[in-house]
Amino acid sequence: MRAHKKRYSLSITPEQKAEIAWLKEVMDASSAKAVILSAVRVSSVLVREMRRGNEVYLEGEAGSRKRLMPGLGWAEADSRENAPKEGG
Numbered sequence: 001m002r003a004h005k006k007r008y009s010l011s012i013t014p015e016q017k018a019e020i021a022w023l024k025e026v027m028d029a030s031s032a033k034a035v036i037l038s039a040v041r042v043s044s045v046l047v048r049e050m051r052r053g054n055e056v057y058l059e060g061e062a063g064s065r066k067r068l069m070p071g072l073g074w075a076e077a078d079s080r081e082n083a084p085k086e087g088g
Helices: 014-026 032-051
Strands: 056-059 065-068
Touching: 014 032, 032 056
Parallel strands: none
Antiparallel strands: 056 065
16 A cells, blocks of 8 residues: 655745755755654654653753753643654
8 A cells, every 4th residue: 555645835934944954964864854854753752751741951061951942832731632652
């Protein structure tokens, strides 16, 4: 059975295009699509963990910790029915 594919058309600003291009370069990604899908996957993991009550921190070399992304409304506990399940 063939997977159904849907084509998306996005209007992006020059600033957004530059952000995608920068991420493509630093991630050594093959395409803008690969960058966007990676961002979606990372966001999914972060949202899932934050909805479980976990917080995201960045730890520096000297042991300092910085809380990242506090208070994101889209990451709060009211889950969506069609949100991706863990592992995919």
